[in-house]
Amino acid sequence: TMADFPGEGREEVPDTVFVDGLFKECTEKDLIEYFGGIGILKKVRGKGRFAEKKEKIYLYTDSSGGFTGQAKVTYEDPESA
Secondary structure: OOEEOOOOOOOEEOOEEEEOOOOOOOOHHHHHHHHHOOOOEOEEEOOOOOOOEEEOEEEEEOOOOOEEEEEEEEEOOHHHO
């Protein structure tokens, strides 16, 4: 299935899953561990010349920088999503 992202002008992305209702203590590492067991997570290179590739996971934060309990997880294969 495809991800539906919150907000106006919702966008469908076939390789990405939107997750809601996560514990506030949930970390990127927790998501990599759990969702990586379902399929291969897409990796992207970070900013900077020598940046390493890392899993394409986005944790939503509020205006004070606190985790909202929502995240996006992107897979290499849309079938995994």
